Amino acid sequence: MHDATLIKELKRKALEIRKWVIESVYRAGSGHPGGSLSIADILACLYFHEMRHNPKNPKWEDRDRLVLSKGHAAPALYAALALAGYFPVKELYNLRKIGHFLQGHPSMITPGVDMSTGSLGQGLSVGVGMALAARLDKRDYRVFVILGDGEVQEGQIWEAANAASHFRLNNLIAILDRNRLQIDGPTEEIMHDEPLALRWKAFGWEVVEIDGHDIEEILNVFHEIKHNERPTLIIAHTIKGKGVSFMEGTLSFHGKAPTHEQYIRAMSELEQEERELNG
Amino acid sequence: MVSAYVTNKMRNLRDAYSSALIELGYKNENIVVLDADLALSTKTKRFGTVFPDRFFDMGISEANMMGVAAGLATCNKIVFASTFAVFATGRCYDQIRQSIAYPCLNVKIVATHAGISVGGDGASHQMLEDIALMRVLPNMRVLAPADATEMEDVIPVIASLQGPFYVRIGRADAPIIFERHRKFRIGKAYVLRKGSDVTIIATGTMTAEALKAYDLLKKNGIEARIIHMPTIKPIDKNAVRKAAKETGAIITAEEHTIIGGLGDAVSMAMDEPVPMIRIGVSDVFGESGGARELMEKYGLTAENIAKQAKKLVKARK
Numbered sequence: 001m002h003d004a005t006l007i008k009e010l011k012r013k014a015l016e017i018r019k020w021v022i023e024s025v026y027r028a029g030s031g032h033p034g035g036s037l038s039i040a041d042i043l044a045c046l047y048f049h050e051m052r053h054n055p056k057n058p059k060w061e062d063r064d065r066l067v068l069s070k071g072h073a074a075p076a077l078y079a080a081l082a083l084a085g086y087f088p089v090k091e092l093y094n095l096r097k098i099g100h101f102l103q104g105h106p107s108m109i110t111p112g113v114d115m116s117t118g119s120l121g122q123g124l125s126v127g128v129g130m131a132l133a134a135r136l137d138k139r140d141y142r143v144f145v146i147l148g149d150g151e152v153q154e155g156q157i158w159e160a161a162n163a164a165s166h167f168r169l170n171n172l173i174a175i176l177d178r179n180r181l182q183i184d185g186p187t188e189e190i191m192h193d194e195p196l197a198l199r200w201k202a203f204g205w206e207v208v209e210i211d212g213h214d215i216e217e218i219l220n221v222f223h224e225i226k227h228n229e230r231p232t233l234i235i236a237h238t239i240k241g242k243g244v245s246f247m248e249g250t251l252s253f254h255g256k257a258p259t260h261e262q263y264i265r266a267m268s269e270l271e272q273e274e275r276e277l278n279g
Numbered sequence: 280m281v282s283a284y285v286t287n288k289m290r291n292l293r294d295a296y297s298s299a300l301i302e303l304g305y306k307n308e309n310i311v312v313l314d315a316d317l318a319l320s321t322k323t324k325r326f327g328t329v330f331p332d333r334f335f336d337m338g339i340s341e342a343n344m345m346g347v348a349a350g351l352a353t354c355n356k357i358v359f360a361s362t363f364a365v366f367a368t369g370r371c372y373d374q375i376r377q378s379i380a381y382p383c384l385n386v387k388i389v390a391t392h393a394g395i396s397v398g399g400d401g402a403s404h405q406m407l408e409d410i411a412l413m414r415v416l417p418n419m420r421v422l423a424p425a426d427a428t429e430m431e432d433v434i435p436v437i438a439s440l441q442g443p444f445y446v447r448i449g450r451a452d453a454p455i456i457f458e459r460h461r462k463f464r465i466g467k468a469y470v471l472r473k474g475s476d477v478t479i480i481a482t483g484t485m486t487a488e489a490l491k492a493y494d495l496l497k498k499n500g501i502e503a504r505i506i507h508m509p510t511i512k513p514i515d516k517n518a519v520r521k522a523a524k525e526t527g528a529i530i531t532a533e534e535h536t537i538i539g540g541l542g543d544a545v546s547m548a549m550d551e552p553v554p555m556i557r558i559g560v561s562d563v564f565g566e567s568g569g570a571r572e573l574m575e576k577y578g579l580t581a582e583n584i585a586k587q588a589k590k591l592v593k594a595r596k
Contacts (some may be wrong), residue, residue, distance in 0.1 A: 063356070108353075108382045115353060116382040119373055126378060129350020129358075132335065137354070138309070155537045156374070159343035167335075 002219050005077040011277055018243045020079035020092050021058050026263040028096035034253040036076035036247025038179045038238040039146060055085035058111045058151045064141050065114045065130050067270045069123020070148035071105040078102050086112035106124035121154025125175060128160050132167040145174045150182030164231040165204030169237050172231040179240035183254050200233045244269055283471040283489050288434045288455040292448040293391050297322035299434035304330045311351050315341045321361040321391045341366045352384035357438050360386060364406035364447050372412055373387035380416040384443050393447040394534035395568040395577055405565035411539025413445040414512045414528045421512040422446045423483030426456045432463035439548035444535045445552035449484050451570050456487055466510045468518030474502030477588050478522035481506045484533035491581030501592055511544050519548040528591040532558040532584055556587045
């Protein structure tokens with residue numbers, strides 16, 4: 001449905017995001033590569049196609065908003081923002097460095113960051129507030145909130161889910177990064193979370209499920225949900241650490257930077273993928 | 280000096296809050312009010328009746344309310360979020376810290392039912408730590424108005440200033456102290472009596488008690504300086520230092536635990552320490568009882584302020 005050039009371009013952007021995640025976390029010496037890599041494709045589709053925004057005017061009142069509620073995936077958000085032109089790409093070398101604006105978790109001091117996050121469970125409430133503001137001001141912007149699947153164990157998520165449905169906020173779209181891993185283990189083992197889709201449906205949400213690494217599916221879903229009359233949850237099935245073989249599906253890279261050797265391997269894998277894509 | 284007398288006219292600060300909100304609502308369409316199923320008690324419901332589109336009852340979900348307030352504030356709304364002080368601050372500390380204070384968003388938390396004078400509901404509802412909790416947050420400013428007149432002066436001022444505020448008021452009706460409205464200034468101490476034997480610095484409900492204590496002390500030949508400190512943060516350092524220097528002894532009075540509240544703020548503001556007594560609740564939880572009975576049992580009265588002041592003055596002689 002979408003033309004091949006666009007899909008290829010977005011795949012390229014997702015790879016660039018992944019490379020910068022590895023680069024910036026490696027240089028910072030700490031950070032969360034796993035959950036950053038799992039949302040790279042989604043962020044590429046949002047910032048380079050789906051969202052209405054203007055990097056030259058980060059506070060534009062009619063822009064679509066994005067709240068990265070799983071704030072520890074900041075390296076992926078920063079990469080997307082830098083590549084989109086919110087700030088120079090070279091700033092990504094300063095992730096987590098004292099005196100620079102790329103904080104360990106998103107802060108509104110960074111151009112393009114719509115909400116400071118980091119303490120899990122709060123972003124969906126903020127999204128509800130933004131969506132209500134759009135309605136009050138009769139503006140047609142949309143609000144995207146990216147949630148972690150471990151994060152939805154927080155009770156406040158469900159307070160917000162309930163409120164979003166109560167106010168019928170169809171301008172609110174939550175994307176759940178379903179990578180099935182949290183720090184202490186597999187999500188289902190730590191605290192059972194199925195039937196996930198049914199739970200959200202019971203709260204009055206429209207729920208759709210996609211492969212969160214399939215660019216075409218991501219683009220299609222955004223198109224399909226455009227006329228929903230209720231808030232929408234996109235359950236994006238993903239792989240933690242996606243794109244780097246030894247990080248994929250493992251717990252060990254939730255919150256750990258790669259060693260020098262791992263960094264070299266990760267970058268060469270991503271570069272290889274890039275060459276294949278450009279073939 | 281500001282004219283202030285404890286009159287026998289009683290008025291509830293919550294009524295003053297809702298009147299001020301409605302007036303603001305007419306002037307500024309960016310004012311949005313949130314509550315968490317206590318809109319009849321906090322009186323925000325009155326705003327909701329006049330401006331139904333700009334009032335949201337979030338139900339019994341205070342944490343969510345604070346996040347929603349933050350989200351609205353990122354979109355240029357001036358948000359007033361109200362519930363009881365115990366829920367507004369204790370239950371939502373992390374939401375306020377992460378989503379409001381850290382990004383310095385334009386959310387005004389106006390909490391009612393603060394202090395022990397909540398009465399019959401007991402310790403679970405008598406918030407005595409809220410000033411402490413809010414004071415420690417960077418970007419947060421903390422106010423405790425003394426009467427309904429002052430409450431009406433405070434609300435438009437905090438709405439006009441960018442960034443978060445915490446305003447605490449009690450449940451009970453309170454005597455009118457200020458008969459005239461004034462241009463309220465954040466961070467300014469108001470000297471209500473000019474004495475020089477000892478200084479009594481009071482906030483919120485305790486300012487009326489401090490004024491009564493002045494009369495009691497005067498009968499004993501002691502001229503106390505009475506300072507009303509409606510802004511606990513940022514505190515008026517100059518007024519505190521001047522009082523310490525000129526009167527040599529300070530009493531603080533607050534309907535709050537003696538830890539972390541006005542007493543601590545005043546002691547931090549002093550450059551050279553002087554003898555000081557903190558009147559407040561002494562690191563215990565409250566209990567059920569009548570408002571006045573509780574104030575008396577826990578020493579939050581003019582009589583106790585006067586007694587402690589006499590002690591301080593005597594010790595210096």
